Amino acid sequence: MKVKFWEKKPANKAPKKKKSFAREWGDAILFAVIAASLIRWATFEAYTIPTPSMEKSLLVGDFLFVSKLHYGPRTPITPLQVPLTHQTIWGTNIPSYSDAIQLKSYRLPGFSEVQRNDVVVFNYPPEEHHPADLRTNYIKRCIGIAGDSIEIRDMQVYINGKPAENPGKMQYKYFLSTDQRLAEKFFLERDITDVIQWQGGYIVDTSPEKAKELASLDFIKEAMLLKDEAGKADAEVFPHVPSKYEWNKDNFGPLYIPKEGVTVAITPETLPFYEKVITGYEHNENAEVRDGKLYLDGAEATSYTFKQDYYFMMGDNRHNSLDSRYWGFVPADHIVGKAVLIWMSTDPYGGFLDKIRWSRLFKSIE
Numbered sequence: 001m002k003v004k005f006w007e008k009k010p011a012n013k014a015p016k017k018k019k020s021f022a023r024e025w026g027d028a029i030l031f032a033v034i035a036a037s038l039i040r041w042a043t044f045e046a047y048t049i050p051t052p053s054m055e056k057s058l059l060v061g062d063f064l065f066v067s068k069l070h071y072g073p074r075t076p077i078t079p080l081q082v083p084l085t086h087q088t089i090w091g092t093n094i095p096s097y098s099d100a101i102q103l104k105s106y107r108l109p110g111f112s113e114v115q116r117n118d119v120v121v122f123n124y125p126p127e128e129h130h131p132a133d134l135r136t137n138y139i140k141r142c143i144g145i146a147g148d149s150i151e152i153r154d155m156q157v158y159i160n161g162k163p164a165e166n167p168g169k170m171q172y173k174y175f176l177s178t179d180q181r182l183a184e185k186f187f188l189e190r191d192i193t194d195v196i197q198w199q200g201g202y203i204v205d206t207s208p209e210k211a212k213e214l215a216s217l218d219f220i221k222e223a224m225l226l227k228d229e230a231g232k233a234d235a236e237v238f239p240h241v242p243s244k245y246e247w248n249k250d251n252f253g254p255l256y257i258p259k260e261g262v263t264v265a266i267t268p269e270t271l272p273f274y275e276k277v278i279t280g281y282e283h284n285e286n287a288e289v290r291d292g293k294l295y296l297d298g299a300e301a302t303s304y305t306f307k308q309d310y311y312f313m314m315g316d317n318r319h320n321s322l323d324s325r326y327w328g329f330v331p332a333d334h335i336v337g338k339a340v341l342i343w344m345s346t347d348p349y350g351g352f353l354d355k356i357r358w359s360r361l362f363k364s365i366e
Helices: 021-042 184-189 208-215 271-281
Strands: 044-048 062-067 119-123 137-144 149-153 156-159 172-177 195-198 201-206 222-225 252-256 263-265 287-290 293-296 303-305 310-314 335-345
Touching: 021 044, 044 335, 119 310, 137 149, 137 156, 172 208, 201 208, 208 222, 271 287, 271 293
Parallel strands: none
Antiparallel strands: 044 062, 062 335, 119 137, 119 335, 137 310, 149 156, 149 252, 172 201, 172 222, 195 201, 263 303, 287 293
16 A cells, blocks of 8 residues: 655646735725624624613713624524615615515524513614614613513503513603793703703703702792693504503503413404504514404404514603604514613713713613
8 A cells, every 4th residue: 555645746836826915905805894794793783872762871972882692693684785784885875785585584592581671772663664674773671571561650660560660860851940041051061961942941851850959949940740641642652543542651551562472362452552563573474454353364363373572662761762652562573682881972062072971981781
């Protein structure tokens, strides 16, 4: 038996051609894009807070890391999209994706399930002009999980009949009655950024504690809480049937949050709660509502078994938040991740020297 330990290379073999400068840079950029896309999809993604719906827990100008590891990353529904984009190509209104191919989404195992009081990023469910995984990202606090019964009585949330834990920095709207003109500096010094001048005073978003402090000032006649009265229906509030449900943002429910595998009776009373779930989020090909009745595959359905879990989200700035009180449930397949860390924060009202909120850097989110 002959074994070759070494063999001389042919003398006439051409040396390996060196990559050009452009090719080396192209390969490096391609690798960086692939690596960044994988990290963004499977581990952490950076987000910013654009609106005050979570103040003062989260502030406009906060930059967050959102963990995909906690609840598990989702496989893409829309695979044909420009890497590291969401809905449009950077700095343009040009769509960054094609919905020619739509795949079924699966969620990989995560560290935990969505828990009550988690601060969650999710795709905005009612937004139908984008695929589910490319709908606008919202961030709210999860108030109720699948299987819970939620109710709001006089602004207090109740879960399964018991008072829920309130966020520590919850805010409401107040009317400050005063005959004096208050400068912007007055409000900024008191960390109040949402101010509307109104007849005889100002409408502000603030905490009950700060409202009490404001009411104690000599030139503030009153700090009146602007809350909705029980029994006064708001047509903008879910399920948008004011003639049947006299619900508003401060008095709401009770409402059962759908849980996977649970069957509910479909009646004229319950159908408004679950119509959008069944016809829009459950991926039923032949589901429709006609004359106040639900039809599946052409046959009237008097009961329905849910295919996935759902959640109820609310903003900590309770009177300045577009949330589940207005559009209903968040499906499990719309959950993006858990907000875990503020890594940077900039104050839109700050000057050159105090633009960065140093006290909020690398602060965990509660």
